[in-house]
Amino acid sequence: MKKQNLVVVGSGSTYTIGMIMSLIEEKKHFPLRTITFYDTNAERQEKVAKATEVILKDKYPELESFTYTTDKKEAFTGADFAFVQIRTGGLAMREKDEQISLRHGAVGQETCGPGGMAYGLRSIGDMIDVVNDVRKYAPDAWILNYTNPAAIVAEALRREFPDDEKILNICDMPAAIMVSYAKILGKEIWDLVPEYFGLNHFGWFTDIYDKEGNRLTDDIKRAIKDDGFLPEDAEIVNDPSWIKTFKQVETMLTDFPDYLPNTYLQYYLYPSQMVEKEDVKNTRARQVINGREKRVHELCDQLISDGTSENAELEVDIHGCYMIRVAASLAYNTGDTFIVIVENNGIISNLQDDAMVEVPAALTSGGPKPFAVGEIPTFEKGLIEGQLAFEKLVVDAWYEKDYKKLLQALTLNRTVVDAPRARKILDDLIEENKDYWPELSSK
Numbered sequence: 524m525k526k527q528n529l530v531v532v533g534s535g536s537t538y539t540i541g542m543i544m545s546l547i548e549e550k551k552h553f554p555l556r557t558i559t560f561y562d563t564n565a566e567r568q569e570k571v572a573k574a575t576e577v578i579l580k581d582k583y584p585e586l587e588s589f590t591y592t593t594d595k596k597e598a599f600t601g602a603d604f605a606f607v608q609i610r611t612g613g614l615a616m617r618e619k620d621e622q623i624s625l626r627h628g629a630v631g632q633e634t635c636g637p638g639g640m641a642y643g644l645r646s647i648g649d650m651i652d653v654v655n656d657v658r659k660y661a662p663d664a665w666i667l668n669y670t671n672p673a674a675i676v677a678e679a680l681r682r683e684f685p686d687d688e689k690i691l692n693i694c695d696m697p698a699a700i701m702v703s704y705a706k707i708l709g710k711e712i713w714d715l716v717p718e719y720f721g722l723n724h725f726g727w728f729t730d731i732y733d734k735e736g737n738r739l740t741d742d743i744k745r746a747i748k749d750d751g752f753l754p755e756d757a758e759i760v761n762d763p764s765w766i767k768t769f770k771q772v773e774t775m776l777t778d779f780p781d782y783l784p785n786t787y788l789q790y791y792l793y794p795s796q797m798v799e800k801e802d803v804k805n806t807r808a809r810q811v812i813n814g815r816e817k818r819v820h821e822l823c824d825q826l827i828s829d830g831t832s833e834n835a836e837l838e839v840d841i842h843g844c845y846m847i848r849v850a851a852s853l854a855y856n857t858g859d860t861f862i863v864i865v866e867n868n869g870i871i872s873n874l875q876d877d878a879m880v881e882v883p884a885a886l887t888s889g890g891p892k893p894f895a896v897g898e899i900p901t902f903e904k905g906l907i908e909g910q911l912a913f914e915k916l917v918v919d920a921w922y923e924k925d926y927k928k929l930l931q932a933l934t935l936n937r938t939v940v941d942a943p944r945a946r947k948i949l950d951d952l953i954e955e956n957k958d959y960w961p962e963l964s965s966k
């Protein structure tokens with residue numbers, strides 16, 4: 524098995540330590556020769572890198588080298604895989620997005636509605652730069668992207684790099700949901716075979732099977748209706764916000780029983796209820812700053828001062844394992860099935876070809892081979908087409924620097940709807956995003 528050279532882009536991320544633990548857990552499936560960290564923020568990167576050094580010394584002694592750098596050439600030369608997880612504007616800008624939306628009575632969320640639009644307009648330029656930089660020094664590397672909003676980023680990268688067949692955008696949410704299904708069924712996530720369709724953070728499981736072909740969908744639906752639904756992945760199992768989110772699946776399933784929903788549909792199906800639950804002074808970004816970010820930084824400080832990982836609480840999570848299993852399937856041509864984001868081209872037969880859809884695909888060294896979904900029903904198709912138009916308008920607006928298209932996008936979005944409200948939100952977002960968005964043409 525060829526050992527891989529991995530570069531983590533955005534290595535100062537709050538997810539990096541979990542990713543490292545997952546790389547250690549999964550070393551049989553995805554053995555590494557080298558790990559390199561790349562980040563634009565040297566200080567943020569250094570804390571995570573120094574803690575990573577301690578963990579790797581204890582748990583990955585066979586690794587040939589671990590380095591961290593802010594130099595692109597040094598980072599990307601020789602890479603086989605780039606795992607990309609950047610956040611342009613940081614959690615501080617996420618908080619602004621969420622607060623502005625909420626102040627105008629709309630859902631304040633990282634990737635949905637106005638927050639998703641604002642974040643998308645910040646991410647696109649940096650993501651295009653990252654791909655160009657990786658390609659300059661590692662023309663054949665796989666670029667696996669987690670950077671959000673993945674739907675908007677994927678659409679922009681599709682337009683910018685139409686011939687690049689080694690960029691793959693993925694999301695861990697369907698996998699995190701499957702971890703909960705697996706728990707209900709008394710199985711492992713990797714024993715389950717999903718049938719799923721939609722856009723990123725906007726989709727449905729139509730069926731779940733086991734590897735022997737037994738259909739388990741009704742068992743899962745029954746269990747959710749009888750006992751409710753809870754997160755089970757280590758990263759979110761005790762998080763009150765995620766517990767609330769998973770509980771909402773039961774309501775969605777009662778109202779719309781045909782398919783098992785992605786948790787993110789709560790923001791589009793119950794926007795008023797979501798707004799009522801939120802506190803503008805303590806949106807999700809603030810909870811993450813005081814929660815995951817603080818916890819990860821304290822853990823790094825402890826590892827660095829102890830010089831050993833013996834006493835540290837280190838956990839493997841689905842976020843890291845999912846990315847790694849995807850990479851292993853691409854690297855070693857195993858053809859395993861994962862839910863990934865690809866260009867439609869007839870997969871969903873009654874949806875436009877140029878949509879970036881989230882569907883199961885067999886991952887081979889020749890890339891993802893998605894399975895046909897066929898025709899989808901009117902309700903889900905209608906919802907998807909509205910959301911897709913929103914996403915495409917946002918990317919149009921970034922390229923064309925067009926205010927009008929952003930107003931159209933927000934007005935179309937189910938979390939906003941009202942045109943005067945869309946305009947107020949947009950104007951406030953423009954003010955706060957001066958350093959990140961392109962300067963927009965005429966109002």
Ligand SMILES: NC(=O)c1ccc[n+]([C@@H]2O[C@H](COP(=O)([O-])OP(=O)(O)OC[C@H]3O[C@@H](n4cnc5c(N)ncnc54)[C@H](O)[C@@H]3O)[C@@H](O)[C@H]2O)c1
Pocket residue numbers: 532533534535536537538561562563564567568608609610611612613614649653668669670671672673693694695696842
């Ligand atoms: N696709 C998914 O399902 C999924 C799941 C979890 C997180 N994410 C995404 O992963 C990303 C990281 O999340 P986080 O909460 O850990 O954020 P974070 O702010 O903690 O980390 C992001 C890191 O990226 C660095 N960075 C910013 N711009 C950069 C650039 N141009 N080049 C290199 N590095 C850069 C920052 O300095 C920071 O260290 C976000 O985009 C988040 O939305 C996606």
Ligand SMILES: O=P(O)(O)OC[C@H]1O[C@H](O[C@H]2[C@H](O)[C@@H](O)[C@@H](O)O[C@@H]2CO)[C@H](O)[C@@H](O)[C@@H]1O
Pocket residue numbers: 633634671694695696699756758759807811840841842
């Ligand atoms: O609000 P946050 O920052 O806690 O989460 C936002 C992200 O939520 C999803 O990722 C989950 C993931 O599904 C779960 O397995 C675990 O690793 O936690 C993550 C969140 O903490 C979503 O898929 C991402 O796109 C969001 O960025």
Ligand SMILES: [Mn+2]
Pocket residue numbers: 673693694695696724
């Ligand atoms: Mn996601």
